Amino acid sequence: MNITKNIKNIAKNVLQQEAAAVLKLADYINDEFEACVQAILAIKGRVVVTGIGKSANIATKIVATLNSTGTPALFMHAADAIHGDLGMIQSEDFVICLSKSGNTPEIKVLVPLLKRKGAQLAALVSNIDSYLAQQADFVLNATIEKEACPNNLAPTTSTTAHLALADALAVCLLEARNFSSEDFGALHPGGSLGKRLYLKVDDLVLLNAAPKVLVDAALKEIIIEISSKRLGATAVVDAQGELVGIITDGDLRRMLSNHEDLKGIHAQDIMTPSPLTIDVDAYAAEALTIMQQKNITQLIVTKSGTFVGFVHLHDLLKEGLI
Incomplete structure (x- = not known):
């Protein structure tokens, strides 16, 4: 069948179905969800997220999100758990098990073993009447009406719902821990994102010369200073x-x-008084914002009103902030 004419409609329909399913999850945020958050906050161990098939793929992303937002987490594949990986779980840990049906054979084998370890168990499921949901200490309800797949088979809407609900959980934990942008930056030192969160003006100002003249400097001195310092x-x-x-x-x-x-x-005759400045302890990302808003390429750096130097747009380019 030639679907070329219907491609855009199919894509829009998928997105609309998945968006509606995610919005519906708000109705399932209840006291049990809150109790689950409180229980995770109270543990001395780590969060272990497990699943099988596509749920395992989603579980790895959830682990990454938790780790990057202040909740130590590990991934354990449900199939590997019964072949030795179960040893990573300790009684002070908290296990989140992902499963659309909650009734897969691997999950039925795994759950009793998890309970013997003494760790608390949360079921992130799309079937709250499932074996997994009935055995869990907490149920995170990710019920959906159907998959976006036209055959209602391929995990599409369900995996999106699971990921979104887990994001809600992670953000609740983040806020409860008062996890700041500085904390986030400490865990993300690499790449432009990390630099936005930890790189400060003080790290850049020493890279440049610090051209300055006195208020009574003559024109020739001004021109030489600007030309020689190349800013x-x-x-x-x-x-x-x-x-x-x-x-x-x-x-x-x-x-x-x-x-x-x-x-x-003299300098005082042609200068622009009260120029824009940035404190030496400010973040480099703040300097970038000022430059972009004011359409300028350099910014004076000060410390308690005293001139320190310049930060230039090229510095921010070199650091990958743009």
């Missing part, structure tokens, strides 16, 4: 080193077009 700008400071202004290449061009006689021109 397209210079800070203007008073005799005490306090920042009072900035002079950019653009300020020089405007001055040249507005003045025929260049004698007697």
Whole structure:
């Protein structure tokens, strides 16, 4: 059958079905869900997430989410559990078992073994009348009406629902632990995401020269300072080193077009007073936001009002923040 004309409609229908199923999960957030969150918060061990088939794939993503948001977690494949991996579970752990039906043979074998270990068990299921749900200490209800698959066979809506409900669980745990962006950054030191969360202006400012002139500096001195330091700008400071202004290449061009006689021109005559600044202890991502909002390429760095140096857009590019 040629479905070319129907491809867009099929895709939209899948997304609509899965979106509706996820929204329906809000109706299943009850006291038992809350009790499950509280129980996980109270454990001294780790969360062990297990499943088989497509549920195992979803379980690995849940483990990754928990670990990255402050809840130590491990993945255990349900089939491997009965061949030795069950040894990773301790009595102080908390097990989350994923299964759409809750009645698969592997799960029926595994559940009694889990209970013997003494760890608490939560069932994340789409069938709350299943064997798994009946044996679990907590039931996380991910009931769906049907799969997005036209044959109602391939795990599609069910796996989406399981993942979404587990995300809700992870975020509840995150908030209950007061897990901050700094905590998140400590667990994600690699890549641009990590750098946004831990890289500070102080880490970048020393990479550049720190052009500055006094308020009474002559035009020649200003031009030499800007040209030699190659940042397209210079800070203007008073005799005490306090920042009072900035002079950019653009300020020089405007001055040249507005003045025929260049004698007697000093920094204070062409500077922009009270320039935008960023504190040395601020995050580099904050500097990027200011530059993007103000459409500028460099930003003066200060510490308690005293000039420290510059952070340039190129620094942020090199660090992969853009």
